[in-house]
Amino acid sequence: MYEITSIQAGSRVRVTQQVPTPDGAWTTTIQGTVQRWRQATTGAWFAHSKDDHLWLDRLEIRLDDGEATVLNLDQYSHIELV
Secondary structure (H helix, E strand, C coil), X not given: CCCHHHCCCCCEEEEEXXXXXXXXXXXXXXXXXXXXXXXXXXXXXXXCCHHXXXXXXXXXXXXXXXXXXXXXXXXXXXXXXX
């Protein structure tokens, strides 16, 4: 699990995420600089949550090569400050 409260814009992070599969897990790790963290809706009208949307934690980071990416964080996300 991740601890988002200690992560702020400008922090360098390494994020490891896993997708469980029947044979184990797919794992990927990326590293970059935090641009922002926010909670955003998915537009899932069936979620029956706040405003009838499913809210996800999203981490926007800029990779070392300049590429910007958005990560949807979940219980399989691990964030380290580097």
